[in-house]
Amino acid sequence: MPTLGAIADDFTGATDLATMLVARGYRTVVTVGPDAVAGDHAVAAADAVVVALKSRTAPVSEAVASSLGALRALRAAGCERFYFKYCSTFDSTPQGNIGPVTDALLNAVDERRAVVVPAFPGTGRTVLDGRLLVHGEPLDESPMRHHPLTPMRDSDVGRLLAPQTTHPVRHVGLETVRSGAEALKAALDDPALPDALVVVDAAENEDLRTISAATLHHRLVTGAAGLALGLTGPRPGASRARAASRPGDPAVVLSGSASAATRAQVAHGRAHLPHRKLDIAALRADLDASVTELVGFARDCWQDDPRRPPLIYAVDDLRDLDQDDATPVASVLVEQALAACAVRLVGAGARRLLVAGGETSGAVITALGVRTLTIGSPIAPGVTWATAARGTGHADGEVDVALKSGNFGDTDIFTEAWSVLA
Template structure:
């Protein structure tokens, strides 16, 4: 799998691990050279909102590294809300992967019915709302203002985009294959897939398990192992390994501006201090890092702290007006990345990070390229430990997901042996 952010990539690996399948996780394609015996591999890189040509270059390097190992299928993992813009990056990356793998066609399955992310007649819903009517329409980086995913993807590619409607998906495997063949004969190379229940994901896994390329969000991946085992493609033995406990101080770093993250910060603040950093008030990234460290170090003696650049939509707009959309995001990421390094150097060994882009930036600043991932602990949550002499425990979470008390729960869980991460 090639994933366009670290939280989603780690969640995907965790899902396979929870099903007893050994799955490697790296952020650097060069590290997969010695992992050819692992049945599943995830290369997660921060490519969701970078320039399209940069995303394509990074993803191509990752895919080539996997294909060099004899990989039978590439899975391109992106967000359940199809996070992208008219310039990409889902379309351009998929175009490259089609050429690289030689696939005749592929499908796009962002749906996650268990999380109420569903697709019907090609339209993406969050709960009962079209995505264009949900809070996702105000996303500071990838606002979703068009719910028709056929139109959204068609604006990103010159290849013809079709639709595998719900009636076709529920008609049985042979009829579904006929529908793919019929649309492909008319020139369709891409298919948006309707998904409104778990049985739809079972059908799509059966349909695509032998395709050279498949794309979607993490939830679909859970439906492949049963097919793989039935075909004798993977060992039947359970390969789950519990994560070790990690001590030392703990910290929450948050760059997500999602409503759920703001709620989680408020809950954390009921018991522990939170530093909210206003991008309009900071005097550069280096100064902000020093100020945050001066604030945090005395407080860490009594327990975890949280530091956030998270803000309300109005505050985000003001920052974007001053720095530009990309400039504001980059400033926040430099600040949080610098704070993470400073805290690690000061002895912090337990981190909870909120936000996919923030997670990618912080892991990159910390120089982490390979992680031992824990078993799946819930939607949007990935847990892992570095395999260093002084291990660092990480919980990387999607901004939009997780229980309201997640921050303190995960920091405390890292202290305990066996695999406490599953409890969250």
């Protein structure tokens, strides 16, 4: 029976955290939404359950409601401790959703305060003096300042969080963290500290282990996946899922992300893979016809050379974001098109899908009717293969999926990810 329950605000974040938990010795299952928790045999046999939501950019009320629904489902499954997982670049707007969801979860578990730990040094995210750095650059000077949905225009986590929460926001610096777990625990549990959200500095993995050790008695922690580094699961060497597909099975890359890392990956992919870029105007005019053309292109590629998965992508140049079509409305079209492509391509035989972008991943997994993801072979920090179990009525069965956050992965991930899929 699971005792640790996690709520992830997007699908790539869910697999990111689940990968960390498996590495720490937890038998871990990712469920797509709270409804998939109840009555699932894999959930009952797990040590940890991560509920994947598509709440990062949802309206605040919707994000809060879905997060509380996930909490109720996890409690019913037996979980006693909870982890609210958001992106290590703190993707949010002035309205939320990190603050409102944290407030609601704190109230539901009857806790007074929670740590806020977006740091994940393994992926280049550190917090110093309360400021979030991305590969050494302040967040607001990194490519995240151009994000089409959640442009990050401040690197001070406290200032980002304050407008979103009803709690005071406090900060604990690196000096206290480096004093050890007991000193940090005493600082966090100080009776003089008001009910608060506490931003905690972390620059190295050892700092995250210290924070985790100091908060083991907290019923709720919040942060990126790196905070799981300090957890010790009950089953060292917890096994990973075997691939559902076989080498040579049809594969495809679906990229909806506009991040700088993904644009570099797209550029590399274009040099090595057959590719097709989404035409927003054509999608707006006739989405179904555009999807039909893209699916036909991919199927032709499989026949020509099954060893080279086709790449279907949305953005390859920063100038794409300067156009009138680089709007949330256009992003919805991209999600709809790539999700529709995924459904038709799986129906046509695809058994390996690499999906880039959190919103795109959510759209694809939802459209495919996936209920659970079982973690498989890791590809890169924060990116893993997973076996996707689809709901009843899907004759296509299980497929292997890799859900890649826009900012994660090496430049050659679109060509090299397949080599680790056993």
